[in-house]
Amino acid sequence: MSSSPTVTVNGCTVVGAFQPASAKYPQALDIFHGIPFASAQRFSPAVAMPLDGQAPGLVIDASRPAPSQPFPMAPHATAEDPLSLNIVRPSFSASASAFVAAGDGDDGIGGDDGDVLTAAIAAAGGAARRDLPVVIYVHGGAFNFGFPAERDLASFVAWGRNQVLVVSISYRLGALGFLAGSTEATPKGVNLNLGLRDQRVAVEWVRQWIGEFGGDVDDITLWGSSAGAHSVGHHMLNPSPLPFRKAILESGSPTARSILSPSHPRSVAQLNELGMYANNQPLASLPIDDLIQSSFTVYAMHHTAVTWPFQPVIDGPGGAVPDLPLNLWRDLISSGRAKELSIITGFCSHEGTSFAPQHASTSAEFRSFFQKLIPSFSADDLDALELLYPDPLIDPDSPYRQPPGIGGPQKRPYGAQFRRIHEAYGHYAYICPILHTAHTLSRAGARVYVYEYAALSSPFKAASHSDQPPAVTHDLNVLEFTPGLVAVAKEMNHRWVSFCSSPSGKLDPRDEDERWPEFQSPLGDDSGSSAVPGAGAGKLLVFGEGNDEAAGGRNQGTPVKARTLTERELEQCRFWWDRMELSQGMGERGAATAWLRA
Numbered sequence: 001m002s003s004s005p006t007v008t009v010n011g012c013t014v015v016g017a018f019q020p021a022s023a024k025y026p027q028a029l030d031i032f033h034g035i036p037f038a039s040a041q042r043f044s045p046a047v048a049m050p051l052d053g054q055a056p057g058l059v060i061d062a063s064r065p066a067p068s069q070p071f072p073m074a075p076h077a078t079a080e081d082p083l084s085l086n087i088v089r090p091s092f093s094a095s096a097s098a099f100v101a102a103g104d105g106d107d108g109i110g111g112d113d114g115d116v117l118t119a120a121i122a123a124a125g126g127a128a129r130r131d132l133p134v135v136i137y138v139h140g141g142a143f144n145f146g147f148p149a150e151r152d153l154a155s156f157v158a159w160g161r162n163q164v165l166v167v168s169i170s171y172r173l174g175a176l177g178f179l180a181g182s183t184e185a186t187p188k189g190v191n192l193n194l195g196l197r198d199q200r201v202a203v204e205w206v207r208q209w210i211g212e213f214g215g216d217v218d219d220i221t222l223w224g225s226s227a228g229a230h231s232v233g234h235h236m237l238n239p240s241p242l243p244f245r246k247a248i249l250e251s252g253s254p255t256a257r258s259i260l261s262p263s264h265p266r267s268v269a270q271l272n273e274l275g276m277y278a279n280n281q282p283l284a285s286l287p288i289d290d291l292i293q294s295s296f297t298v299y300a301m302h303h304t305a306v307t308w309p310f311q312p313v314i315d316g317p318g319g320a321v322p323d324l325p326l327n328l329w330r331d332l333i334s335s336g337r338a339k340e341l342s343i344i345t346g347f348c349s350h351e352g353t354s355f356a357p358q359h360a361s362t363s364a365e366f367r368s369f370f371q372k373l374i375p376s377f378s379a380d381d382l383d384a385l386e387l388l389y390p391d392p393l394i395d396p397d398s399p400y401r402q403p404p405g406i407g408g409p410q411k412r413p414y415g416a417q418f419r420r421i422h423e424a425y426g427h428y429a430y431i432c433p434i435l436h437t438a439h440t441l442s443r444a445g446a447r448v449y450v451y452e453y454a455a456l457s458s459p460f461k462a463a464s465h466s467d468q469p470p471a472v473t474h475d476l477n478v479l480e481f482t483p484g485l486v487a488v489a490k491e492m493n494h495r496w497v498s499f500c501s502s503p504s505g506k507l508d509p510r511d512e513d514e515r516w517p518e519f520q521s522p523l524g525d526d527s528g529s530s531a532v533p534g535a536g537a538g539k540l541l542v543f544g545e546g547n548d549e550a551a552g553g554r555n556q557g558t559p560v561k562a563r564t565l566t567e568r569e570l571e572q573c574r575f576w577w578d579r580m581e582l583s584q585g586m587g588e589r590g591a592a593t594a595w596l597r598a
Helices: 112-124 153-158 174-178 194-213 227-237 265-277 288-303 325-335 363-373 379-388 418-443 469-473 483-501 567-577
Strands: 006-009 012-015 017-019 029-039 059-061 083-090 132-138 165-169 215-225 246-250 342-348 447-453 539-545 558-564
Touching: 006 194, 029 153, 029 194, 083 153, 083 194, 132 194, 132 227, 132 483, 153 165, 153 469, 153 483, 165 194, 174 194, 174 288, 194 215, 194 227, 215 227, 215 483, 227 246, 227 325, 246 483, 265 288, 342 418, 342 483, 363 379, 363 418, 379 567, 418 447, 418 567, 447 483, 469 483, 483 539, 483 558
Parallel strands: 012 059, 132 165, 132 215, 215 246, 246 342, 342 447, 447 539
Antiparallel strands: 006 012, 017 029, 029 083, 083 165, 539 558
């Protein structure tokens, strides 16, 4: 135990694990697994477990992974209580000689890069400190799956040329965290959005105690991917702000997909289905395995239509999502808080491939998919949608014909409408809401950086939803034999870490490895007037264009390049932005009283 990192607070000792430097992890690390931060009684708000409230003399063994929150088909142990978090930091005890600086560049760092990294680590010394920038990671998984260690955050820290401390947090999932409404089987007055509330408790715990682990409580970046990014967006819009000014939202936003009222017919029907599959037994006392199985059955029923159950809902004044996100955007801009924010946000080129029905063949199926997804869509909306995404069976110039390059017919019998649906769904659910966030914040004076991840992977030979994590974390366990993707990882990891370690979130334009044009919206302001675009209007960075190594190819592509949003993309955004309120609250037109749009 003598080499194990320890933190002692008021007689409570947390014992972590030391991970030595290696070719795959070029910095030695201190890792603390499964530190309990709150108790979580079923369907009740989490209660914080401060370190100074632990029993005197208690030793918390944080040297090995702890159970995560329950979710279907979890590959490891799970437990309802407590909620826990993990901490990864550069080792405080290792000397500079313990770090690796390879010279041949084969593992993604060497030569000048290795010298810079070694010098930075040596300068840090081994003394205790409280100045490491803090990154709080919120995992994804459609609010029904996932766990804090879903991506290799140790690799993210180890490859950073600047030093950061990362905390990954757990929160309740599925019916445990996002049960909405009340039926005969559910507890009366059940708390809504418990999973989002858990996240807020975790952030407050971090703010109170992370200084004991070496973190700077005044320099926090909130980082989420997919559902985690949706969560970060909701916290960003909440009128009771959490203590962060920097955020990373990967493939998600507060307006992504749908966020309905607890009384929306879909929410009510799904809760009734849960009660039915639980044999109308009280959910509060149902054995956890039975509850998870019943909730997964309901989830599976709605998976193909992408009308997932157990999602955040609008929970009213004082809640985690107190109003329609479009109205909360208005309030955020009016408050002036947006000017203080810096964000990275972006998307994968083909966000919808994993969700679209692969065998849809007719235009009627195309219309039916979106009618079920957005019940408030009118016939006129569907007609406009069909014009925006021309039918490949009718229009010889349609860009949605199924090419060999994206899920080609030579391997699978994809339906004629597959690409058309997955492109339209990707724009509706992810890309256009993400660009709405970038547009709105950049107009309000925030610092915004936008990216596109374009490297192709299996099985669709596409840049699909959530393909980017190994590149962001520089995970050589995944990328070891893909040199082009290692080059992409170097570019992404450096920028993400530099953003998190910069007090203001501003990247250094003089540094070639950090150069990233701040996003300026090319669209109009909230009055509908035309914008006079600046030189950087619509600029974003594309990572991995032309790379197909993860799809079985040998093309290394271009690690990073700049591009400008096209008129076609702006047209698609205008269509979806004009209809965002149909996926919020009760799905009623005119419910969003004011919002920024082009």
